[in-house]
Amino acid sequence: MQTTTKVTRRTATSAIGDPVSVLAFSGDVSSTSKDAILTAYHALDDASSKVLLDFTAVDYINSSGIAIIIQMLLEASKSGSRTIGIFGLSAHFQKVFTMVGINKYAAIHSDEAAALAAL
Amino acid sequence: MRILRAVNLEDPDVSRCYRCTLLMILYVLMACGAQVLSAPAETKPDHNAASQIVLGDSYVPLYGPWKFHTGDSPLDPSTHALLWANPDFDDSAWESVDLKPQPGWTDPYNGDPRYISGWTSKGHPGYMGYAWYRLRVSAMVKDGGQLALACPIYVDDGYQVFANGELTGGSGKFDTRTEPPIVFSTRPVMLLLPKPSGPPIGQSPIAQVIAFRVWMGPMGLTHSPYAGGLHYAPALGEAGAISVLNRLDWLELALQSAYAPFEGVLLFLLAMVAASLVLLDRSDSVYLWIAAVLLFTSLSDAALTVFTLGRVLTLRTYFMFFDVFSNPLELCGWIMVWWHWFHLRRPAWLPKAITGMMLLYMVTKAIGGDFFYGAAPRPPIAAFNVTSVVVRLLFLPVLISVIGFGIRKQGGEGWLVLPAVIPLTISQFASEFIALNLPVKWAPFGITIFVGQVANLVSAAAISVLLLRRLLLSVHRQRLLAMDVRHAQEVQQVILPEARTTLPGLLIESEYRPAQQVGGDFFQIIPHETDGSLLIVVGDVNGKGLTAGMLVALLVGAVRSTAQFDDDPMVMLHMLNQRLIGRSNAVATCMALRITAEGQATLANAGHLPPYLNGEPLAIAGALPLGIIDDAEFSVKCFELNDGDRLVLISDGIVEATNSEGQLFSFERVLELLRTAKSAAEVVSAAQSFGQEDDISMISVTRTPRSVPTPS
Numbered sequence: 001m002q003t004t005t006k007v008t009r010r011t012a013t014s015a016i017g018d019p020v021s022v023l024a025f026s027g028d029v030s031s032t033s034k035d036a037i038l039t040a041y042h043a044l045d046d047a048s049s050k051v052l053l054d055f056t057a058v059d060y061i062n063s064s065g066i067a068i069i070i071q072m073l074l075e076a077s078k079s080g081s082r083t084i085g086i087f088g089l090s091a092h093f094q095k096v097f098t099m100v101g102i103n104k105y106a107a108i109h110s111d112e113a114a115a116l117a118a119l
Numbered sequence: 120m121r122i123l124r125a126v127n128l129e130d131p132d133v134s135r136c137y138r139c140t141l142l143m144i145l146y147v148l149m150a151c152g153a154q155v156l157s158a159p160a161e162t163k164p165d166h167n168a169a170s171q172i173v174l175g176d177s178y179v180p181l182y183g184p185w186k187f188h189t190g191d192s193p194l195d196p197s198t199h200a201l202l203w204a205n206p207d208f209d210d211s212a213w214e215s216v217d218l219k220p221q222p223g224w225t226d227p228y229n230g231d232p233r234y235i236s237g238w239t240s241k242g243h244p245g246y247m248g249y250a251w252y253r254l255r256v257s258a259m260v261k262d263g264g265q266l267a268l269a270c271p272i273y274v275d276d277g278y279q280v281f282a283n284g285e286l287t288g289g290s291g292k293f294d295t296r297t298e299p300p301i302v303f304s305t306r307p308v309m310l311l312l313p314k315p316s317g318p319p320i321g322q323s324p325i326a327q328v329i330a331f332r333v334w335m336g337p338m339g340l341t342h343s344p345y346a347g348g349l350h351y352a353p354a355l356g357e358a359g360a361i362s363v364l365n366r367l368d369w370l371e372l373a374l375q376s377a378y379a380p381f382e383g384v385l386l387f388l389l390a391m392v393a394a395s396l397v398l399l400d401r402s403d404s405v406y407l408w409i410a411a412v413l414l415f416t417s418l419s420d421a422a423l424t425v426f427t428l429g430r431v432l433t434l435r436t437y438f439m440f441f442d443v444f445s446n447p448l449e450l451c452g453w454i455m456v457w458w459h460w461f462h463l464r465r466p467a468w469l470p471k472a473i474t475g476m477m478l479l480y481m482v483t484k485a486i487g488g489d490f491f492y493g494a495a496p497r498p499p500i501a502a503f504n505v506t507s508v509v510v511r512l513l514f515l516p517v518l519i520s521v522i523g524f525g526i527r528k529q530g531g532e533g534w535l536v537l538p539a540v541i542p543l544t545i546s547q548f549a550s551e552f553i554a555l556n557l558p559v560k561w562a563p564f565g566i567t568i569f570v571g572q573v574a575n576l577v578s579a580a581a582i583s584v585l586l587l588r589r590l591l592l593s594v595h596r597q598r599l600l601a602m603d604v605r606h607a608q609e610v611q612q613v614i615l616p617e618a619r620t621t622l623p624g625l626l627i628e629s630e631y632r633p634a635q636q637v638g639g640d641f642f643q644i645i646p647h648e649t650d651g652s653l654l655i656v657v658g659d660v661n662g663k664g665l666t667a668g669m670l671v672a673l674l675v676g677a678v679r680s681t682a683q684f685d686d687d688p689m690v691m692l693h694m695l696n697q698r699l700i701g702r703s704n705a706v707a708t709c710m711a712l713r714i715t716a717e718g719q720a721t722l723a724n725a726g727h728l729p730p731y732l733n734g735e736p737l738a739i740a741g742a743l744p745l746g747i748i749d750d751a752e753f754s755v756k757c758f759e760l761n762d763g764d765r766l767v768l769i770s771d772g773i774v775e776a777t778n779s780e781g782q783l784f785s786f787e788r789v790l791e792l793l794r795t796a797k798s799a800a801e802v803v804s805a806a807q808s809f810g811q812e813d814d815i816s817m818i819s820v821t822r823t824p825r826s827v828p829t830p831s
Contacts, residue, residue: 031662031704059781062813063744063771064661067706070747092783096771100708100726101741101754 005033007040012112014050014119021048022112026057029065041072049082050119054112056088066100073105087115178269178356178364180233181254181329182219186210187348189238191249191296192332203251204281206328210253216241218352226273227345227553229375230560230569237275237347239340247340250348252331257324260357267361268329270308271351272368275339276434277302278349281330282312293334300334302434304427307368309361329353337489338438341504344554376427378572383420389579390414393586400593405459409582412452419445435490443485450514451477453543454521460536461525473517476510483507512551518544535588539581542574549574607637607668622646624716625653628819630803632772638814639667639707640770641675645682651716654686655818657727658695658709658745659770663814670705673698688713688723692745692753696725699746706746710768718760718822725753728774731767732758734794736786760822767793768820769802772813776806784809 005027012020023040027033044051053069055061061069076082087109089097094108102108109115188210192203202208218235226234238246260266270280270290277291277300288310291302312327333348340346354364390413396406419441426437451473458470487503522540526533545552549571552559560569620627627644639660646653656678660667674695681694688711699705710727714720722730722737726744729737740754760766769789776784784806792802799819806815 060777062775063659063706063708064704067661067744067747070743074748092774092785095786097741099728099741101743103741 005029005036007036009040009043012052012116015117016119018050018119019048020050020052020116020119022052022054024054024057028059029055029061029068031062031064031068033065034068037068037072041075046081051076051082051084052112052115052119053084053086053106054088055086055093056112058088058093061093061096066096066102069097070100070102070105073102077105083119085109085115085119087112176357176360178354178360180218180352180354181256182217182352183254184215184217186213186253187216187238187250188213189243189246189248189250192251200284201281201332203253204284204286204330204332206255206283206326208253213251213253214242216252218349220352226350227343227559231351231371233351234273235350235352236345237335237343237350239347240345241347243347245340246347247335247337250333250335252333252349254329255326256329256355257326258355259324265314265358266312266325266327267356267358268310268312269354269356269361269364269368270305270310271349271353272305272307272372273350274305274333275335275343275346275348275350276300277305277334279332280310281328281332282310283328285313287312289332291334293332299336302334302336302338303430303432304434304437306428307365307372309365311358327355329355336435337500338434341488342438372427376424379420379423379427382572382575383417383424385417385576385579386413386420387417389583390417392583396586396590399590400597403589403593405456405589406586408452408456408459409586412449412456413582415445415448415452419449438488439485439490442488443481443490447477447480447484450480450511450547453547454514454518457518457521457525457536457540461521461528461533463521463524463528465524469517469521476513476517480507480510480514483510515544515548536585539578539585542578542581546571546574546578604637604665607665607672620644622653623651624718624823625714626821626823627655628799628821630799630815630817632803632807632811632815633663634772634811634814635664637663637665637668638816639663639671640772640814640816641671642768642816642818643675643678643682644818645679645686647686652686653714654682654688654691655712655714655768655820656691656709657712657768657770657816657818658707659727659772659814659816660707661704667814670699670707674707674709686713688721689753689755692723692725693751696745696749696751700749702746706744708744708771712766712768712820714760714820718762718764720758720760720766722756722758723753724755725751728769728771731769731790731793733765734790736790737766760820762822762824764822766820767799767802768818770814770816772811772815773803773806773817775813776809776815777812778810 005025008024008026010022010024012022014020021044023044025033025037029037073084076084084106085108086097086102086106088111089108097103097108107115107118109118188203192201194200195202195205203210216238220233220235224234224236225232238250243250258266268280268282268287270278270288274290277289277293279289279291279293280287288308290305290308291300293300331349331353335347354361356364390410393406393413394410397403397410400406422432422437422440422445426432432440454473455470458473463469483503483506487500487505487507489500489504518540522533522536525536549559549569552570559571620629629642629644631638631640631642633640639662640658641660642655642657644653644655658671658674660670660674677695677698678691681691685691691711692709695707695709699707708726708728710725710730711723712720712730722739724739725742729739731737737756737758739756742754743751745751774784774786774789778784788805788809789802792805797805799817803815803817
């Protein structure tokens with residue numbers, strides 16, 4: 001049975017001292033997650049030029065959930081002023097994200113430290 | 120000369136006799152019936168039967184006039200006895216009240232013609248607290264007899280009875296003068312009056328001073344416009360006659376109370392039926408709403424029965440349950456039933472508003488109903504009481520609005536709920552009928568029928584019919600839907616290739632196991648008509664079920680039409696992408712593979728899992744799925760298939776099959792199976808038994824040596 005997606009926002013600091021907005025997802029990411037994910041993303045202010053997506057607490061992502069993530073990344077790509085990184089994915093979903101070309105829009109890192117170091 | 124005389128039921132005495140006669144006839148019939156059942160086959164007349172008839176055991180209603188005074192008695196400084204109970208107390212300055220029933224005036228709740236209105240409608244409006252009734256009467260009984268008193272069967276709210284200054288009984292717990300008494304539903308009470316000292320009984324009338332110390336709290340005051348004290352005249356008589364009267368009163372109370380458990384059982388059974396309908400149609404939440412409201416109503420009936428006949432629930436506890444919980448929940452519950460019945464969505468704020476009204480009604484009723492009387496400081500009761508009345512009445516226009524929205528939405532179908540809604544509304548607002556002096560009962564054939572009871576029974580019958588009709592319609596719809604799905608399934612079977620296809624130089628195996636009846640995975644195997652090449656297109660539409668199946672039909676049509684003029688894999692993906700762009704939630708991963716007769720393979724990928732060549736994953740760059748962006752760039756890879764090479768294409772339903780512990784089937788297990796050259800059916804079955812979550816498909820393409828034509 002699928003669990004609902006929760007999104008929490010926090011702020012971290014990149015290795016070079018820039019503020020980084022971290023959107024931490026939990027639960028399952030599926031078609032029902034659209035509102036939660038996009039609302040949290042749209043709530044980021046324009047000053048949030050560096051954003052990390054934390055999937056550490058995500059149990060499962062299906063193809064519809066991946067499509068939502070892609071939609072969000074495409075929005076960021078069109079704006080041209082925001083850099084997005086991803087961390088916390090299991091090896092399985094790192095592979096799936098790579099297959100669907102997400103790595104062309106957001107760098108995929110193993111953990112938060114690596115993601116902050118790369119921003 | 121008039122031979123027949125109509126019985127005037129409006130006259131309380133006549134009506135009383137009439138009902139007593141009916142009950143006596145009932146007793147006699149029951150006794151005769153019992154005797155017939157137990158009598159021997161042949162009986163002889165008993166010539167020694169007693170022929171003496173004894174008359175004289177009788178009782179008389181004490182209509183008064185009684186002396187009446189509000190407030191409580193002062194105490195005797197030395198004995199601390201209640202001075203107003205003393206037979207010698209001078210009550211001549213007190214006002215007089217007559218407890219004789221008025222013709223045509225009956226108990227508004229049970230139709231009893233002996234009913235008399237209380238002190239709030241006799242010069243003491245709004246008064247609650249203590250009040251005293253005193254009556255001086257002389258009575259004489261036969262030798263060996265004893266006087267007894269039948270207390271009123273309905274008193275607001277509790278009382279103590281003093282006979283010649285001696286406390287003889289009552290209803291309720293009057294333990295202290297500082298705390299309000301604890302009172303219960305009043306019931307028939309028979310009190311034996313103490314035998315006075317003095318001359319022997321039977322020689323001269325005995326003076327009796329009977330005093331009732333009555334207490335009425337806010338419960339009694341707020342639940343009847345005629346509240347206050349004694350509502351029936353007590354009866355004084357010989358103990359045997361009073362005992363018979365007491366038994367008759369109990370029988371009447373039992374008959375009056377029989378409706379609540381009857382209704383409770385009926386509604387409970389109906390609730391169970393409604394709840395069980397969910398098993399037949401899980402998509403319709405209205406069954407659960409109806410079951411919940413009916414269940415709560417049956418619980419209210421059970422509480423009323425316990426309150427009336429038992430001593431478990433006090434007046435305050437029962438009315439707190441009824442007013443603060445039961446009544447608001449039922450009012451709100453039925454509106455929500457109709458909201459779900461019509462599948463209303465607009466105005467979206469209305470359910471929250473109804474819930475808010477219910478909570479406001481509960482709070483204002485709890486405070487306005489003065490359930491916390493005795494507590495200090497006392498809240499402004501009147502303001503809350505008025506608010507609770509306003510909120511309660513507001514439920515009526517809200518209900519009418521919801522029904523109006525439903526009828527507007529469903530047209531003629533919506534009107535069908537009125538046979539249930541109207542009686543339910545009458546039942547829920549029956550107390551307003553009483554307050555407005557509207558008729559709430561009638562008595563055809565001498566049997567009192569109450570509008571609330573009839574309304575409940577009619578609404579229960581109407582709801583039963585409505586539920587049955589809704590279920591039948593739902594079953595019909597489900598059959599049509601199942602037929603649609605079956606047709607879609609048949610279409611999908613037709614457009615899927617054969618499970619095993621042999622072409623010159625290629626052996627193709629395929630397995631397809633949709634998660635539901637109609638799947639979102641698809642594949643097409645299209646041999647070229649002239650050059651000996653083969654085009655394979657596999658894909659996975661987001662989602663599953665009929666919606667995904669419809670998208671599959673669209674894509675398969677596009678694949679076949681595109682392949683007629685161009686079988687280039689990249690062209691195929693771009694064409695399919697164009698078909699999905701602009702459609703809401705239409706996303707699919709896809710892979711197109713063309714294998715020439717010589718074994719040259721060109722693979723174009725749009726987010727699909729890369730294939731496995733001889734058990735090893737083929738390295739190919741990732742790419743966005745179809746339907747995301749217009750000018751998507753897909754990845755492409757060219758390679759060669761040699762004799763014996765095996766290329767396997769799988770959908771994500773295999774790697775993401777999940778067992779009960781939440782573990783994925785994973786790429787590793789797929790790799791392990793493919794390295795041991797398992798067939799497509801074996802791999803797919805392994806994933807399916809692991810825990811299928813999504814559609815599963817697999818295509819295995821094995822290059823076989825092409826037969827060389829033998830020279831003739």
